[in-house]
Amino acid sequence: MSDLGISPIEKRTASEAIVQQIQRLIAEKRFKAGDRLGSERELAASLGVSRSTLREALKTLQSTGIIEVRPGTGTFVCEAQIRPFANIAELGDVEKRKLLQQVSDARKLVDVEVAGVAAQVCNRKLIAEIRRHVDNSRIDVIRVKNEFALDLQFEALIARATGNPYLVELQRVAHEMFARAWTQGGFIPRPASVRMAQHEAIIEAIERGSAADARALMAAHLDLGIMPEVG
Numbered sequence: 001m002s003d004l005g006i007s008p009i010e011k012r013t014a015s016e017a018i019v020q021q022i023q024r025l026i027a028e029k030r031f032k033a034g035d036r037l038g039s040e041r042e043l044a045a046s047l048g049v050s051r052s053t054l055r056e057a058l059k060t061l062q063s064t065g066i067i068e069v070r071p072g073t074g075t076f077v078c079e080a081q082i083r084p085f086a087n088i089a090e091l092g093d094v095e096k097r098k099l100l101q102q103v104s105d106a107r108k109l110v111d112v113e114v115a116g117v118a119a120q121v122c123n124r125k126l127i128a129e130i131r132r133h134v135d136n137s138r139i140d141v142i143r144v145k146n147e148f149a150l151d152l153q154f155e156a157l158i159a160r161a162t163g164n165p166y167l168v169e170l171q172r173v174a175h176e177m178f179a180r181a182w183t184q185g186g187f188i189p190r191p192a193s194v195r196m197a198q199h200e201a202i203i204e205a206i207e208r209g210s211a212a213d214a215r216a217l218m219a220a221h222l223d224l225g226i227m228p229e230v231g
Contacts, residue, residue: 014049018057021047026066026077037067037075103181107174108222111155114171115202115218116211118161126161127207133157134199152179154199155218158206195221 025031037043044054058075061067068076118127133154152175159171198221205213 014053015056015060018047018049018054019060022057022061023066031077033077035077036073037077039074040069043075100181103174103177104222107178108219110167110171110174111158111222112215112218114155114159114162114167115206115214117164117167118158119206119209119211119214121162122206122209123161123163126157127203130154130157130161130203130206134196134203151195151199158202161206 022037031037038046040051040054040058043058044051047054058067058069062069065078068078070076156168156171156175159168162168198217202214202217202221205217
């Protein structure tokens with residue numbers, strides 16, 4: 001079924017559906033900063049959910065600064081910005097590309113530095129694992145052509161090679177946001193040959209312990225641009 005471009009349906013809880021619906025309404029400018037969404041009772045009734053489910057959704061929205069819950073008064077919009085957990089599939093092409101660029105920038109801040117740290121640490125055992133992944137990617141060409149997930153796995157292995165669990169966790173969150181934006185946006189990965197060539201160059205830089213080259217090559221890889229020449 002993967003050859004048809006069909007992806008698994010995303011499973012969402014009721015609270016996640018509420019978060020996306022409210023965020024979509026805000027993104028569409030139906031609510032502006034300062035607008036009152038309603039009381040907890042009113043919102044629960046309008047959405048057809050329990051108040052406990054609504055509270056869970058509002059807690060998520062409030063934690064990101066999108067809304068403010070004022071006890072005894074109601075729920076108010078703080079800012080009307082598109083957030084990473086908005087359903088990008090419902091946005092226009094310009095907004096899709098803008099959101100993907102934003103999430104790519106966030107991912108780059110993590111993955112570029114991860115590549116540099118991996119080169120400095122130079123954990124030979126884990127670097128050998130990354131090398132095996134790169135070599136196997138050449139064999140599994142059909143899968144590489146259709147999936148960006150192998151790119152994320154490649155970078156996840158590099159994070160493991162740093163030996164820093166905090167970098168691993170930061171990267172995991174960045175990758176989750178990127179994967180959601182990419183799949184919902186319907187974008188097509190670059191040719192497998194280009195991605196594999198970039199992976200090869202990055203792992204070579206890490207193997208020789210060149211943090212500067214590893215960072216530069218990873219930045220170019222995430223920019224979807226031309227690989228820079230390195231020494």
